Amino acid sequence: MDAIRAEHLKKTFGSVSAVDDVHLSVKEGEIFGFLGPNGAGKTTTIRLLTGVLTPDAGTVQINGIDIHRHPLDAKMQMGVIPENSTVYGDLSAEQNLQLSGKMYGMPRALREKRINEILLRLGLSDKRRNLVRTFSKGMKQRVSIACAIIHRPHVLFLDEPTSGLDVQSRRLVIETIHDMNEQGSTIFLTTHNIEEANTLCQKVSIINKGKIVAQDSPERLKKMFDTTQSVEVSFDRTVTRDLFAMEGILRAEPCGDKWRLYTDNPDLVLKYLVGRAERESIGITSLSTSGPSLEEAFVQITECI
Amino acid sequence: MEVPLFLRGIVVITGKNMRLYYTKPPVLMFGLLFPLFMFFAFFVGRHLDLTTFFPAFLAMMLFFTASSVGPLITPWEKREKTYERLLSYPVTQDSIILGDVVAGAVFGIGISLLVWIASIFFVPVVVTNWGLFVLAFILGTLSCAALGALLASPASDSPPNVMILSNLIRFPLIFISGIFVPLQQMEGWALTLAYCSPLTYLVDLFNAAMSGRSVFSPLFDCTVLFVVSVVFIIVARVIQKRNMMKGM
Numbered sequence: 001m002d003a004i005r006a007e008h009l010k011k012t013f014g015s016v017s018a019v020d021d022v023h024l025s026v027k028e029g030e031i032f033g034f035l036g037p038n039g040a041g042k043t044t045t046i047r048l049l050t051g052v053l054t055p056d057a058g059t060v061q062i063n064g065i066d067i068h069r070h071p072l073d074a075k076m077q078m079g080v081i082p083e084n085s086t087v088y089g090d091l092s093a094e095q096n097l098q099l100s101g102k103m104y105g106m107p108r109a110l111r112e113k114r115i116n117e118i119l120l121r122l123g124l125s126d127k128r129r130n131l132v133r134t135f136s137k138g139m140k141q142r143v144s145i146a147c148a149i150i151h152r153p154h155v156l157f158l159d160e161p162t163s164g165l166d167v168q169s170r171r172l173v174i175e176t177i178h179d180m181n182e183q184g185s186t187i188f189l190t191t192h193n194i195e196e197a198n199t200l201c202q203k204v205s206i207i208n209k210g211k212i213v214a215q216d217s218p219e220r221l222k223k224m225f226d227t228t229q230s231v232e233v234s235f236d237r238t239v240t241r242d243l244f245a246m247e248g249i250l251r252a253e254p255c256g257d258k259w260r261l262y263t264d265n266p267d268l269v270l271k272y273l274v275g276r277a278e279r280e281s282i283g284i285t286s287l288s289t290s291g292p293s294l295e296e297a298f299v300q301i302t303e304c305i
Numbered sequence: 306m307e308v309p310l311f312l313r314g315i316v317v318i319t320g321k322n323m324r325l326y327y328t329k330p331p332v333l334m335f336g337l338l339f340p341l342f343m344f345f346a347f348f349v350g351r352h353l354d355l356t357t358f359f360p361a362f363l364a365m366m367l368f369f370t371a372s373s374v375g376p377l378i379t380p381w382e383k384r385e386k387t388y389e390r391l392l393s394y395p396v397t398q399d400s401i402i403l404g405d406v407v408a409g410a411v412f413g414i415g416i417s418l419l420v421w422i423a424s425i426f427f428v429p430v431v432v433t434n435w436g437l438f439v440l441a442f443i444l445g446t447l448s449c450a451a452l453g454a455l456l457a458s459p460a461s462d463s464p465p466n467v468m469i470l471s472n473l474i475r476f477p478l479i480f481i482s483g484i485f486v487p488l489q490q491m492e493g494w495a496l497t498l499a500y501c502s503p504l505t506y507l508v509d510l511f512n513a514a515m516s517g518r519s520v521f522s523p524l525f526d527c528t529v530l531f532v533v534s535v536v537f538i539i540v541a542r543v544i545q546k547r548n549m550m551k552g553m
Contacts, residue, residue: 080393
């Protein structure tokens with residue numbers, strides 16, 4: 001049985017078609033990434049899947065329960081972390097979790113136990129009685145995550161969970177996603193951080209202008225849409241783009257203190273770079289190759305629609 | 306499974322509303338201070354028979370308190386972006402509306418009872434029919450809280466705008482509902498307007514319960530208050546559903 005199944009999902013706002021005939025199926029225990037540029041329909045889709053919005057047409061099933069026929073039973077199966085941190089600022093971290101636990105009908109003893117566990121796991125134990133409005137963005141996001149996972153949901157929806165977070169908070173969020181997945185939760189994640197989707201997700205779907213334009217594993221998508229590989233190189237002095245004028249280099253882009261060279265034949269480029277550097281007495285400080293990126297595939301897919 | 310979940314949602318949302326919104330400045334201002342100011346402005350120092358006017362004052366107190374919480378909650382939650390999380394919990398929009406209504410009703414009953422108890426020491430008020438008195442409290446808070454939930458329905462995430470709208474509707478009502486001028490002394494268009502205000506029937510019901518004198522039969526007053534409560538809740542539900550369809 002699919003943990004999430006959406007068929008013929010449609011939603012329009014006035015004359016704008018935000019979601020157009022979307023089909024999705026997410027298997028139990030999967031980490032599913034939902035990618036798309038800004039305004040592509042990611043948040044509207046997640047709102048339709050979680051029962052926050054009513055679709056104009058189509059059905060959504062969570063663990064086999066139709067969310068629009070049996071919204072309460074379906075919502076009991078899921079935890080949702082909406083975009084932006086949306087917990088009550090006038091309540092403490094602990095009070096927010098108490099409220100969440102009550103919403104899911106957790107008995108008091110179980111609630112207390114889970115609250116202690118989660119606050120400890122998310123590094124909020126010492127701030128449990130502080131009002132959330134005094135928290136940083138990263139801490140608020142951690143409270144938001146804690147509220148969504150307090151009842152150990154079968155399906156966890158996360159809308160841009162790491163957007164705007166510092167490195168520590170981002171790592172903690174990603175670890176929590178892995179933990180939940182290891183404990184059996186299915187994860188549905190929207191993001192426009194391609195690297196995050198690449199490392200986290202077993203399957204990704206790309207939405208553009210309200211339509212699903214690709215759906216597969218990150219590796220297959222990369223192969224399907226782009227065979228280009230890249231070579232990253234940095235030198236001990238500043239060089240100009242002219243250095244990379246050779247037939248095998250399709251494109252050269254400065255990338256911090258490095259250059260990223262896109263090619264179909266990395267071997268040839270490596271040899272060329274080493275030879276050229278020797279001839280011109282330039283020191284190579286780093287040199288590496290990488291396969292086709294999901295980012296490239298994403299750009300190709302969304303640009304060609 | 307859905308009915309117990311639905312009822313639990315209402316109870317938890319009511320508790321959350323009571324904890325979060327009873328002490329918000331707009332609720333204290335428009336729910337407590339305003340009716341007291343109105344009392345001082347219109348009843349004190351004017352050599353009025355307070356015993357005669359007390360049922361109307363109690364109705365006004367109940368009207369202001371019970372209808373002051375509802376208009377604040379939804380716009381506040383939309384502005385703070387907690388509304389979306391609330392909808393993602395195992396609750397429906399109906400349980401949210403009813404949770405808001407019950408929170409308003411509990412606030413109205415609590416404050417108005419306190420005012421009534423305190424008044425016993427200063428004004429020789431009597432209750433001639435305790436059954437009607439309790440019914441007036443229950444139906445009065447229900448209808449006023451339902452009005453509060455209805456006033457919160459426009460698609461706005463600005464609490465000040467909704468409070469302004471709610472006061473534009475609530476203030477005229479107290480002048481046309483037999484609070485400052487008894488219904489028996491009204492005539493013409495003023496009387497027609499009075500008949501259109503649900504508050505008129507609450508004032509009349511309190512009069513029937515406390516002094517035994519009323520313009521309409523208590524059964525009629527109760528029926529009107531019950532029907533308007535249901536209508537307010539249904540209209541609030543329709544508007545909020547429409548807002549959600551539009552994504553607001």
